[in-house]
Amino acid sequence: MAYLTQPDYVKYxxxxxxxxxxxxxxxxxxxxxxxxxxxxCHEVDSHYCANCLENMPSSEARLKKNRCSSCFDCPSCFHTLSTRATLVQPRPDPAAGDAKVENKQAKKMYYLSCFNCRWSSRDVGIPDQPVASGGWPERVNPHAARVNQLLDFYKAIAQQEKQEKLDKERKKFAIRGKYITLTDKTGLTGAMARNIAGLPSSESSSLAIANFVPSQASAEVEALPEDYYTKEVNLKQVTSMAQRLAAPEWQPTNAARLHPLARALSVKRSQRCRNCDHNLTKPEYNPGSIKFKIELLAYYHVPEVKIISYESVKAGATTSLLLKLANPTPHEMQLKLLQPQDVPPREETEPTLDKSLEKSLSFEKDTSWTKVIERQPALPTASRVLAPDTSFTLAQRDDAAEYDDDTQHDTSDIILWRKSNKLALRLQVQTDDTAKPGEPARVAVALEYSYRNTVPPAANAPPRTDHTLYTTLILDLGVVAE
Structure with a gap:
């Protein structure tokens, strides 16, 4: 007998x-x-820094390259850097005639330090700053001009291809008296529309393509130093691959050239159902809050199944299986075990529009990517649960009853015990003779349960009652014994 608490042994x-x-x-x-x-569908709601909890809109995060301007990560171990303060005694300036600085007070300066690997900004020669936040020198990418030129070139190509595609479609569907786009009806040209929207004109795009200078391959390669193969390598001074890829603009090879990395921003995302376009999860806008405005997790709506214990599965034998079922909803639930092939097909009810409204609207948006591809996986057939032909009633969830020791032991052949909204079942698993020893012992079982919908009905809609839903589970019972 084995006791399993890992959730991966029961999959839905x-x-x-x-x-x-x-x-x-x-x-x-x-x-x-x-x-x-x-x-x-995953949607980004807001950007924020996980260290200082600064919230910023998407446009500002895009300008800052999704990096925080006041928080930095260690380039050696990637932990968050802390700001340390130190007192610096001012030095005399002979050019100004200062021979003594006894009357001058010590000045407070700040530097970055890592509490994990003891790396500091002083190790790479970054001067201390007089302010604690901001003011740290930013490294300039030596290839920034070339990168910007390449970005402008590819943006111009994309704009030109889009315009050619639009002109081709306009010639294809040109009909007298018919207006394909709004610009054909109002006389607003494409150049004027781009100027109003703040987009680059077609002339500037053509100019960017014409002035672009492609890179030229060079046959001359810089020779390696003479002591390249004989010089002893000090691994403490050589950066790792992770440290180089963390700064793709410079990719330092020497540990003395490591610079602090601006901390990447985190996002709060909301998740939406592709079929009905309703939110499944939606967090609070405040980055310091961990609550959700909408949190439709299956853990709070679908009955939970856990394996208490099971006997070793053998080919051609019948073994025992103990399952625990829990009702997470605040309503009473009727539950029944079925075979996966006995689950009736679900009837799809797609929302339909009024025909007069459907004729007046033109749906040009491509929504094919939002469709969910529903398919059935290959279910195990070597073993099956001998499901009883009876229904079980699970009480509603009561948080106060979790601390009451009112377990009711049942003397029936199926129900082992009851406690609050939980129920333990004694089942049998039958394995075919074709099962080979050493193969994974997996068994499929279906649940038929009642669900009370708490969504308020729309106007002029019939009241919603309890629904009968089905779900299929895969139980992992180890491997087939000899």
Whole structure:
């Protein structure tokens, strides 16, 4: 017998066919389907620094290259650098005639230091700064002009290709008396529209392409030093690959040329269902808050199944299996075990528009990427659970009852015990003779459960009642024993 507490031993089948534990799944209350991270849309709500909790809009984060201007990471171990203060005695300036500085007070200066690897900005010759935040010297990329020239060149090419595609479509669908675009009807030219929108004109794009100077390959390569193969290598002075890739603009090879790295910004994202376009999770805008405005996790809506214990699975034998089922909802739930092939097909109810409204609207937006590809994975067939033909009632969740020792032991052949909203079942697993020893012992089982929708109905819509939903689980029971 084995006791399992890891959640990966029980995986749920998502609507897109992925196998995920219940802690990695979401539940849409509008289309009543289980969603995973691959069948939902991810949207960035805000950018913030995880160290100083400074919040900034997307436009400002784009200008700062998604980096914080006041926080830095250690270039050696990538931990957050701390600002240290020190007192510096002013030195005499012979040019100014200062021979003594006894009456002058010590000046407070600041430098960056890492508490993990003891790296400091003084190690690479960065001068101390008179202010604690900001004012640190920024390194200038020697190839910045060339990089900007390449960016302008490729932007001009993209603009030119877009204009050629638009002209080709305009010639293809040109019909007298018909206006394909708004510019054809109002007489607003493309150049005027680009100037109003602040975009570069086609003439500037053509000029950028014409003035672009491509790179030339050189046959002459700088020779290596004479002591390149004989000089002893000091690994403490050579940077690692991770340290070089952390600064792609310079890629320092010597540890003495490491400079502080501006800390990358973090994002708060919201997740949206692709089928009904409703939010599944939406965090608070404040970066210091860890709460969610909307948090539709499957852990709070779908019954949770855990493996208490099981016997070793053998080919051609019937073994016992103990499962624990929990009701996470505040409503009473009816639950029944089924075979995966007995689950009825789900009827799709897509929202439809009024025909008069549908004729007046022109849907030019491509929404093919938002469609969820639903498929069924290959379920194990060598072993199956002998599901009882009875329904079970699970009480609603009560947080106060978690601390009460009111476990009720049942003498029936199926129910082992009850406690609050939890239920333990005694089941049997039957394995075919075709199972080979050493193969993974996996078994599939389906759950039929009742769900009470708490979403308020729309206007002139019938009231929503309890729904009967289905979900399929894959239980990992180790390997087939000999």
């Amino acid at each position: 089948v998502c609507s897109c066919g992925q196998l995920k534990p219940i802690t990695n799944l979401y539940f849409c209350r509008h289309c009543l389907k289980i969603r995973c991270g691959f069948c939902i």
